[in-house]
Amino acid sequence: MMLDANLKQQLQGYLVNIREPIELVASLDEGAKSHELQQLLEEIAGLSDKVSLARADGDPRTPSFMIRRVGTDIGVRFAGIPLGHEFTSLVLALLHVGGHPSKAAQDLIEQVRTLDGDYAFETYYSLSCQNCPDVVQALNLMSALNPRISHVAIDGALFQDEVNARKVMAVPTVFLNGEPFGQGRMELEQIVARIDSGALKRQADKIAGKDPFDVLVVGGGPAGAAAAIYAARKGIRTGVAAERFGGQVLDTMGIENFISVSHTEGPKLAAQLEQHVRDYDVDIMNLQRADKLVPARSEGGLHEVHLENGATLKARTVILSTGARWRQMNVPGEDEYRNKGVAYCPHCDGPLFKGKRVAVIGGGNSGVEAAIDLAGIVAHVTLIEFDSDLRADAVLQRKLASLTNVRIITSALTTEVKGDGEKVSSLVYKDRNHDTLHEVELEGIFVQIGLVPNTEWLKDVVALSPRGEIEIDHRGETSRPGIFAAGDCTTVPYKQIVVAMGEGTKASLSAFDYMIRLEPVDAVAQAA
Template identity: 75%
Template sequence: MLDETLKGQLQAYLQKLLQPIELVAALDDSAKSQELDGLLHEIAALSDKITLRRDDSETRKPSFAINRVGTDIGVRFAGLPMGHEFTSLVLALLQVGGHPSKTAADVIEQVQNLDGEFRFETYFSLSCQNCPDVVQALNLMSVLNPNIQHVAIDGALYQDEVEQRQVMSVPTVFLNGEVFDQGRMSLEQILAKIDTGSSAREAEKIKAKGAFDVLVIGGGPAGAAAAIYAARKGIRTGVAAERFGGQVLDTMSIENFISVDYTEGPKLGAALEQHVKNYDVDIMNLQRADSLVPASDATGGLVEVQLANGATLKSKTVILSTGARWRQMGVPGEDQYRNKGVAYCPHCDGPLFKGKRVAVIGGGNSGVEAAIDLAGIVAHVTLIEFDSKLRADDVLQRKLRSLPNVDIIVSALSTEVLGDGQKVSALVYKDRVSEEMHTLELEGIFVQIGLLPNTEWLKGTLELSPRGEIVIDERGQTSLPGVFAAGDATTVPYKQIVIAMGAGSTAALSAFDHLIRTSAPAAEVKKVALA
């Protein structure tokens, strides 16, 4: 299972084990069980602190537990955690073995103080880049608190369970047998859902904060760049982000980030956050902005940002970098069957539709790439494009048309998603040439029709384009003095990571220029007062 290079790397990691651990395998006669048995023997041979035994009493086979010897601490994987989940396996081995987590001390304490019994089950796919964050967070929680148990389940391997429990999107998390949530979640987000008092406690902390010189709203590439450039000026900088990393976390592969041949969204997102943390930046994660109050005499000359939890942040300048999200079709049935057949991430959810019929909505690069990827998994793909022709690059179109299990329909307007109340059963579309209505029977619909800026909360406050984008000039200045913007939420013509980073840097430099021209930064005021 593991090549010599990977074995060497894993052996080096396992030297960090502080306490003995035991691998307990539940196997049957299947080929996957044989693969898992081989993997576990290879792992056990790499450290004298690891033992291996077999216990076939577990219902799910193949599966295995990683237990700390002599304790109730452990995690379980149902399937082979390879692909994107191999890192989850390595972290589980280390953490069960006593190696300390780098998670913030206050978060660890919050997990340890949770009361009640929590039995988590997470369905993942090996091609899902969003799943490891969830698996790793819940594994760590089960290591920190003996009242928490977690099983990570490969949905593609346990298709019967997936069908029975109506799992049509990964990651899907069950808590004590009931659906808990779906999609990417950080440890902090999970805690916020089960520790109901955490939001109020965080709001009180935020209310006590003083005014910033630069407050960045949003933690994607633009927001991270803005925060770094502002902090390097030595001024008081804060970042309030609903999800640090933003949409880049949902990006499978990145091959056009200059000087980096290849990386993946979650890896880049983690690097962005770590880079910001290297500076004196007050990061406030899981904070959604609700409204913007322009600077006035009533606000003491400060811009105010009101958060969803009731707290208010104040700053001399603000940089808006709230990014964008996947655009929806906006047809009846779409919301009802979201994560029940309607999906937006083919890499994550594609394996759950193995052998089924699906549609891809959108004929741009994203849509055609999704159709190509899905064609290798599902029984049949129908690509539906509103325009009279596909808009994807020619090389992608040629590849798509060469596939035997793909149909392409152009000049088609999707009008309704049909289902049986539990899952998708069909898509209704209108032929824009003949005006005829058609019903396409299928089990899955993957929507790939572009982005929508996250700016609804700004309507009526500053100038937005007809598409809802924040109107900016070449300096990132908005229609409000002291308020700047950058990234995919703005009128910048190309929505690219490298462009967002440049725009964030520009906005931060413009904000600093505004500060030195209008008033001394808070850091300077403090120095004068002390003198």
């Protein structure tokens, strides 16, 4: 049995929402994976009288199956067995092909339906990738809405020869009409904007026409979400401009230190954060990157936040919660071979390196955890640490030392990433004790050396620490009146989700307190 009793019961509850009959058309052979897939499809078909099972062998990718609306060309295809993180993608595909309406914005749905052209998408995913489902689900929805759009989601670990032939070294990787389209997490809006040339301008015009906000939050991670909720609860006009709602949380696999919740996963928590914010009257502007901040000329005036798309937002107060990103090694070859062997998410991309040799850069908790995880997948792991000793917790170090396919190198500085022009072939490091260079032949490098704040665009606008963090006081206020900051982009120590939420809350309450103490605009004018 592929699905346990609890999962079956849940799935049966979802399938009652199917409006149009669908069929699961399988392409199978005699292999073990085909038998597993057949069992899964039989179990699904047995849960609803609107789901039938058929065979159409001969697909070049086997095992695979198509979910097709009976009597139409509408459908999506999975090559592999979509369990793990992709089980939700399977459930949504069943519902959307079966005519159940999507929760996506209606204007976006209409935009997809009216796209002119033929689009054949292919997405390579791994079952352990928490970033992949968003891409798979977005493209599946597009193919369910528009018969001129097709999509096949391919388990890269199951079709390793194809992955190697197409030089896929990171997931999710998307091809459109046989050509590379994109890598990494992509929202539905981003994908549509890429193929609808007028979408970005229409979006910018819409944003530019918005009235000034009382509180504008820049960033949609835990700090930004908390700030938005607390501002909205005060009954003031609140907006959020976020490059991607959820921030770093989207890239976090397991979360076991979020107080009162013993275990959750990053994408799940991010979705809950966004839903909580949407429960209030908050204007969420997702997929918007801020690139300039113009402070108000006088206290009580309007600050301006300029977006990358050309639009400008105005607000009485601004809360900066732009978070941080993975720190890079900044060595020759790193940028050239990003997603061609250089990776930053072992959970996402690890399965693509099955049976290969990899290195992990960094001996802190994240680096050692990555090495432990990868050791169960790859042939060999070389962990490289700059300091003379690993910095990870003792329990993690003991686990790492017990693994026979891991080599630990300390007092080592990575100096270069080498490759053949298409993929990584080796790494060069300097032995800091003897000042000698050494080369390690490998196929993958996972960089785990900490975070850098997303504050480059704020230089010379607010005071920054030598590390680029926004300097704030005990109230979360920056060096500029009316501009506050919270979370991993600030000087507050301990970059933790629960800390960021508290800091976002504090910054929001401080912004509200700042506004109610301002002189009314008319009074200021009379005094002048």
